């Protein structure tokens with residue numbers, strides 16, 4: 001029972017959101033996640049999931065999850081340190097450490113929670129955090145929860161990072177530089193080598209949130225630190241199990257032993273939230289096993305992304321340069337971008353339009369995300385529909 005005045009105010013806010021064209025709606029899917037998805041209106045080629053390696057409905061991942069469900073039950077009904085740790089939780093943490101070549105790993109219910117735990121635990125009021133302006137919302141919120149002094153640098157701007165580091169260093173205390181490994185609206189990679197060089201110069205630690213890279217970026221799928229050859233120079237890595245690594249849920253912090261040990265004592269989303277359910281742990285273990293032997297899937301993902309990029313470039317679309325399977329198709333005007341996404345959906349292609357304030361004004365785009373699960377035929381068909389939709393709207 002909402003008070004009438006509160007209800008009216010909330011309805012007015014919702015109306016404002018709708019009038020400014022920012023109302024988010026949700027597409028209902030009636031099949032598992034995949035390259036093709038079923039909806040009430042028919043089948044769509046899905047170009048907007050984070051299902052990079054196609055593991056979200058992989059038969060072996062599903063079987064492992066089902067087997068674990070039957071062997072270990074549905075839920076833990078506890079936080080980890082009371083009665084919520086199974087042997088497989090530790091097994092998964094060790095498998096993540098092995099992939100990332102870190103000392104230890106701690107699981108969280110999500111990467112949002114992992115980022116919510118890190119800053120408050122590692123930094124006090126005398127310390128400083130230096131953060132890229134385009135970092136994920138969970139990093140921004142995690143920083144807000146800490147009492148550390150805050151510095152922000154322009155996206156991937158190393159000159160500005162140097163200035164902010166100098167300002168942070170003037171105050172004394174620990175300094176932590178934090179960046180997304182991949183910036184998800186653009187598909188741009190953080191220049192980790194330069195970031196590590198600057199951090200070293202100022203005696204700062206480096207943290208990378210590699211949610212959009214773990215499992216498929218780098219030779220062995222260890223992510224952006226591996227790609228840039230700085231695995232040994234990054235102090236803290238966070239990531240999600242909710243994207244390439246099966247797409248279930250869960251997140252982690254992977255780092256030196258004392259960092260992880262301290263997070264087990266002080267990380268509030270770890271201490272006060274339920275353990276990751278066994279089935280998710282079992283499925284994620286299988287997803288990691290596939291990453292270990294997953295050169296083929298990574299190669300397929302790379303080939304698919306290259307193919308779609310070249311088809312779209314040949315067709316004259318304005319793409320942001322890059323090599324990541326996030327391929328932004330630029331359609332500067334917000335209304336045009338939405339109209340294009342709608343036309344594509346009617347033509348059997350599912351892709352989301354992003355506009356201000358998620359991206360800068362006049363930089364609207366359709367963000368395509370390629371999966372190893374897409375077939376060449378599906379990607380060609382999707383690119384053809386982009387051309388047809390553009391003609392339809394011209």
Ligand SMILES: *Cc1c(COP(=O)(O)O)cnc(C)c1O
Nearest residue numbers: 110111112136209211240242251
């Ligand atoms: C997706 C994402 C998250 C959130 O991950 P969840 O496990 O879904 O909470 C955090 N950080 C980055 C950079 C992400 O892309």
